[in-house]
Amino acid sequence: MQVVAPSTVNGVASTIAVLVLLVEFGMLRAGLLRSQVRLYAAQSLIASLLAVFLGVVRHEPELLILAGLSIALKTVVVPLVVLRLVRQSGTATTGSGILKPAGAALVALAVAGFGFFAVGRSGLRVDGLSPTVLGSAVAIIAVAFVLMIIRNDVVSQAVGFFSLENGVSVASLVVAAGMPLILEVAFLFDLLVAVVVFGVLMRVHHEEQSTLSTAQLTDLRG
Amino acid sequence: MEFSPVAVQAFQVGTIALCSPGVSGVIAKIEARFQGRRGPRILQPYYDLIKLFGKESLAPSGSSAAFLLAPIVAFACYLTVPLLIPVLTTYGLPLGTMGDILGGSLILALAAFAVAVAAADTGAPYAQMGSSRTTTFSAITEPVMLFVIFTVGFLTGTDLPYKLAATVTSSASQVVRPSHLLAAAALFLVILTETSRIPVESHSGTNEFGMIEQARSLEHSGPYAALLVWGSAMKQMILYTILLNVFVAPWGLAASGKPLLVAVAIVTLVAKCCAVGFFVTVIDNSFAKLRLFKITEFVAAAFLLAVLAVLTIYLGGG
Numbered sequence: 001m002q003v004v005a006p007s008t009v010n011g012v013a014s015t016i017a018v019l020v021l022l023v024e025f026g027m028l029r030a031g032l033l034r035s036q037v038r039l040y041a042a043q044s045l046i047a048s049l050l051a052v053f054l055g056v057v058r059h060e061p062e063l064l065i066l067a068g069l070s071i072a073l074k075t076v077v078v079p080l081v082v083l084r085l086v087r088q089s090g091t092a093t094t095g096s097g098i099l100k101p102a103g104a105a106l107v108a109l110a111v112a113g114f115g116f117f118a119v120g121r122s123g124l125r126v127d128g129l130s131p132t133v134l135g136s137a138v139a140i141i142a143v144a145f146v147l148m149i150i151r152n153d154v155v156s157q158a159v160g161f162f163s164l165e166n167g168v169s170v171a172s173l174v175v176a177a178g179m180p181l182i183l184e185v186a187f188l189f190d191l192l193v194a195v196v197v198f199g200v201l202m203r204v205h206h207e208e209q210s211t212l213s214t215a216q217l218t219d220l221r222g
Numbered sequence: 223m224e225f226s227p228v229a230v231q232a233f234q235v236g237t238i239a240l241c242s243p244g245v246s247g248v249i250a251k252i253e254a255r256f257q258g259r260r261g262p263r264i265l266q267p268y269y270d271l272i273k274l275f276g277k278e279s280l281a282p283s284g285s286s287a288a289f290l291l292a293p294i295v296a297f298a299c300y301l302t303v304p305l306l307i308p309v310l311t312t313y314g315l316p317l318g319t320m321g322d323i324l325g326g327s328l329i330l331a332l333a334a335f336a337v338a339v340a341a342a343d344t345g346a347p348y349a350q351m352g353s354s355r356t357t358t359f360s361a362i363t364e365p366v367m368l369f370v371i372f373t374v375g376f377l378t379g380t381d382l383p384y385k386l387a388a389t390v391t392s393s394a395s396q397v398v399r400p401s402h403l404l405a406a407a408a409l410f411l412v413i414l415t416e417t418s419r420i421p422v423e424s425h426s427g428t429n430e431f432g433m434i435e436q437a438r439s440l441e442h443s444g445p446y447a448a449l450l451v452w453g454s455a456m457k458q459m460i461l462y463t464i465l466l467n468v469f470v471a472p473w474g475l476a477a478s479g480k481p482l483l484v485a486v487a488i489v490t491l492v493a494k495c496c497a498v499g500f501f502v503t504v505i506d507n508s509f510a511k512l513r514l515f516k517i518t519e520f521v522a523a524a525f526l527l528a529v530l531a532v533l534t535i536y537l538g539g540g
Contacts, residue, residue, distance in 0.1 A: 001375070001376065001379060002376070002377070002378060002379030003376045003377065003401075003535050003536075003539060004539075005393070005395045005396045005399055006395065006399060006539060006540060007395055008393075008394050008395040008398055010395075010540075011395050011397075011398035011399040011400070011540070012398050014399065014400045014534065014538070014540040015398055015399070015400045015403060017400075018400040018404065018530065018534060018540075021530070022527075022530075025526060029519070029523075100519075101519050101522070102518045102519045102521075102522040105519075105522045105523070105525075105526055106522065106525075109525075109526055109529055109530075112530070112533070113529070113533050113537075116533045116534070116537040116538055117537055119537075119538075120537040120538065130538055130539040130540050131537065131538045131539055132400060132534045132538030132539065132540035133538075135533075135534070135537060135538045136534075136538075
C-alpha cells in the first residue's frame with residue numbers, strides 16, 4: 001500500500017503541527033522546571049509559526065496579527081511570569097511523576113495514537129489539509145492531559161494546561177482559520193486569566209506548603 | 223564509454239570498503255579538533271590496518287573455530303550489504319534486488335551475531351560483557367527499525383531502498399511530509415547508537431565502561447583484528463549511506479554508468495558521509511553520556527519518532 005504524498009504546503013503545515021506535538025513529548029521528559037517552561041515557550045513559538053505559515057499561504061493577514069500577539073504573549077510574557085514564580089519558589093526540579101520517562105513516553109504515545117485514530121475515524125476533514133494536522137492537535141491535547149496527570153507539581157500541571165491551549169489553538173487555526181480575529185484574541189486573553197489563576201495558585205500553594213509538590217494535598221482535611 | 227552494471231556494482235562495494243577507513247579518519251580528526259587536540263592523521267586508520275595485517279594472530283586457548291571464522295563472516299557480510307543499497311547509482315544493479323531493506327538489516331544482524339558469538343566463545347569476561355550488551359541494545363533498537371521499515375512501505379508501496387531514494391528525489395512534497403522526516407530522524411538516532419556514539423558509549427576511548435562495541439573484539443589480534451576494525455568502519459559508512467542515499471539526501475547519485483558520473487557519485491558520497499560525521503561529532507561532543515540503564519529513555523525517543531511516523535502516514539495521510 002502506498003500513501004500518496006500530500007502537497008508541499010500541506011506537508012509543511014503537517015510537519016509544523018507534528019513538531020508542536022514532539023515538543024509536548026519533550027515536556028514529559030523534562031526534569032527541570034525551567035526547561036519545562038522553556039519548552040512551552042518553544043512550543044508556542046512553533047505553533048505561532050504555523051499561524052504565520054497559514055496566514056501567508058491563505059492570504060489572511062489577520063492570522064499574522066494573531067501570530068504576533070501569541071508570540072508576544074505565549075513565548076515572552078507567560079514564560080517570563082512563570083519563570084519568575086519558579087525562581088521565587090526556590091525549587092529547580094519537577095516533582096517525580098508516577099511513571100519513569102520511558103514509560104510515560106509509551107503511555108503518551110498510545111494516547112497520541114488514539115488522538116490520530118479518533119480524528120481519522122471521525123471523518124473531520126479540513127479543505128486542503130491532511131488529517132495529520134488536526135490529528136496532531138488532538139494528540140497534543142491528549143498528551144497535555146497525560147502530562148498533567150502523571151506529574152505531581154503545580155508548575156508542570158500549569159505548563160501542561162497552557163500547552164493544552166497550544167493544542168487547541170493549532171486545531172482552531174486549521175479548522176476555523178476564518179474565525180473573526182476578536183474571537184481568537186479572546187482565546188488568548190482566556191489564557192491570560194489562566195496564567196493569573198495558576199500564578200496565584202502556585203504562590204498560595206508554595207506559601208502554605210513550602211513546596212510546589214501536590215503530593216501532600218491528599219492529606220488535607222476540612 | 224560506459225561502465226557495465228557489474229563494474230558499477232563492484233565500484234559500490236569498493237567505495238565502501240576503501241573509503242570507510244578514510245571517513246573514520248576524518249571523523250576522528252574532527253572530534254580531536256572539537257576536544258582541542260591536534261588529532262591523528264586522516265589516513266591513520268589505513269596505517270593501523272596495515273600494521274594489524276602484518277602482526278601475528280593468537281587465539282585464546284579453548285576457543286573454537288567460530289572465534290577465527292567470525293571476523294571473516296562479518297567482513298563478508300559488510301561487503302554484501304553495499305550490493306543491496308544505492309551507494310552510487312539511482313538505478314538497480316545486478317544482485318541489487320536479491321534483498322530488500324529487511325534483507326540488508328538481516329545481513330547486518332548476521333555480522334553482529336557472528337562477532338557476538340566469537341566474543342562469547344573467548345570465555346574472557348570483558349569480551350562477553352561487550353557481546354551481551356551489544357546484543358541487548360540491538361534487540362531494543364529493533365522495534366524502531368521495524369517501524370522505520372513500515373514507514374518506508376507506506377511511502378513507496380515496496381521495501382526496496384532504491385525505490386525510496388527515487389521517491390524522495392521525485393518531488394519536494396515527498397521530502398517535507400512529516401512521516402518521511404520522522405522516520406529519517408528515528409533512523410538517525412538508531413545510527414547514533416549503532417555506531418557507538420551516544421547515549422552511553424564513548425567512541426574512541428579505552429575507558430572500560432564506555433567501550434561496549436569495541437569490547438567484543440578485544441581478544442582478536444593480527445589480521446583478524448584488522449578485519450573487525452575495518453568491518454566496523456564499513457558498518458559505519460554503510461549506515462551513513464543508508465541514511466543519506468535512501469532517506470535524507472539521495473542526490474548526486476549516478477544515473478548511468480558514465481565514468482564521470484560514477485566518479486562524481488563517489489566523491490559526493492564521501493563528502494556527504496564526512497558531513498554526517500561532522501554532525502554526529504557535534505552531537506557526540508555536546509551531550510553528556512547517559513548512565514547505562516538510561517538507554518531505554520534514548521531508545522524510547524527514537525521509538526516515539528518512528529511510531530509517530532507510522533501514525534501520521536497511516537491515520538493522517540501525511
